[in-house]
Amino acid sequence: MTKLKFLPLCFILIALISFKTSQAQQSSIPEVGMFKVTILYPNGDDKTFDMDYYEKTHMPMVAGFLGKNLKFYEIDKGIAGRTSNDKAPFVAIGYFYITDVAEYNKAIAQNRDVILNDIKNYTNIQPTIQISEIKKLGYNNIK
Amino acid sequence: MTKLKFLPLCFILIALISFKTSQAQQSSIPEVGMFKVTILYPNGDDKTFDMDYYEKTHMPMVAGFLGKNLKFYEIDKGIAGRTSNDKAPFVAIGYFYITDVAEYNKAIAQNRDVILNDIKNYTNIQPTIQISEIKKLGYNNIK
Numbered sequence: 001m002t003k004l005k006f007l008p009l010c011f012i013l014i015a016l017i018s019f020k021t022s023q024a025q026q027s028s029i030p031e032v033g034m035f036k037v038t039i040l041y042p043n044g045d046d047k048t049f050d051m052d053y054y055e056k057t058h059m060p061m062v063a064g065f066l067g068k069n070l071k072f073y074e075i076d077k078g079i080a081g082r083t084s085n086d087k088a089p090f091v092a093i094g095y096f097y098i099t100d101v102a103e104y105n106k107a108i109a110q111n112r113d114v115i116l117n118d119i120k121n122y123t124n125i126q127p128t129i130q131i132s133e134i135k136k137l138g139y140n141n142i143k
Numbered sequence: 144m145t146k147l148k149f150l151p152l153c154f155i156l157i158a159l160i161s162f163k164t165s166q167a168q169q170s171s172i173p174e175v176g177m178f179k180v181t182i183l184y185p186n187g188d189d190k191t192f193d194m195d196y197y198e199k200t201h202m203p204m205v206a207g208f209l210g211k212n213l214k215f216y217e218i219d220k221g222i223a224g225r226t227s228n229d230k231a232p233f234v235a236i237g238y239f240y241i242t243d244v245a246e247y248n249k250a251i252a253q254n255r256d257v258i259l260n261d262i263k264n265y266t267n268i269q270p271t272i273q274i275s276e277i278k279k280l281g282y283n284n285i286k
Contacts, residue, residue: 028280029172036219038236055279063283072282076179076275084248089273093181105227130232132219136198137171139215140206 028072030097032134037096037104040128042089043078049091051077053122059094061118065111069104071097091125101131171215173240175277180239180247183271185232186221192234194220196265202237204261208254212247214240234268244274 030036041049055075063073074095078088098104108115119127173179184192198218206216217238221231241247251258262270 027172027282029170030217035222038219040232051278059279060281060283063281066283070283072280074173074277074281075279076181077278078273078275079178080244080274082272084244084274088275089183089271090275093273093275101223101227128232129225130221130236131223131227132221132231132233132236134217135194135220136202136218137215138203138206138217139170140203140209140213 030134030137032137034071034134035098035101036132036134037098038130038132039094041091041093041123041125042128043087043091047091047125048123049125050122051092054092058118058122062115065107066096066098066104067107069098069100069107071099073097173277173280175280177214177277178241178244179275179277180241181273181275182237184234184236184266184268185271186230186234190234190268191266192268193265194235197235201261201265205258208250209239209241209247210250212241212243212250214242216240
């Protein structure tokens with residue numbers, strides 16, 4: 001009976017740890033073969049960009065249009081260029097990590113007007129858009 | 144005694160699962176607050192880019208210079224622009240996910256000549272370099 005009483009506790013612990021692991025796996029892990037939509041906002045004189053609106057309103061809205069095709073999205077804020085003294089070439093860069101490019105194009109086409117009309121709410125920059133395939137993920141040998 | 148015999152098995156299982164989790168955390172997971180060096184290779188007429196060399200030789204070499212400061216690196220291959228009919232604005236984009244910008248600049252400065260001399264081995268493109276801070280990672284609410 002002691003054994004049987006102990007068994008459920010052990011399973012609960014394992015279940016909790018596994019749940020944490022599987023949550024991590026469903027989250028922000030880029031993988032080779034995934035596709036990535038990169039939206040770049042080039043820097044320049046008289047350029048404005050409301051990062052707060054982009055983070056809290058625009059990107060979550062577009063993410064919602066993408067459904068399960070979206071693995072995760074990421075927002076980068078430009079802080080420097082080649083050296084710390086150089087201006088960042090891009091004020092901000094947004095990324096959508098997706099699995100299906102055709103489905104992405106369809107979702108964007110269906111919501112095109114809403115997306116385009118929202119851009120003026122956070123920036124006067126015309127973004128550059130690129131679709132890429134993740135070719136490689138790597139590490140150095142030190143770890 | 145039955146309890147005590149059962150306990151080690153339970154701990155071993157938990158340790159194995161935790162080990163798997165912590166391995167995942169050490170790999171390619173971007174995090175808010177990390178810094179990212181983005182190296183963009185603009186597309187254009189007469190531009191050449193040897194992705195194989197970049198993947199197998201150049202990026203692993205630079206990664207090695209960065210030591211423990213490098214969390215992971217990523218290579219994107221441009222496949223399209225805003226629509227599938229548009230040319231990708233960038234042939235390739237490389238990323239170094241790091242924790243310390245000053246340390247990165249120091250490591251690059253120390254190996255500057257080797258890095259610059261290697262670029263001609265895979266491309267005739269002058270890369271654009273940006274240092275960014277990861278501001279946000281997000282998901283949609285469907286999962």
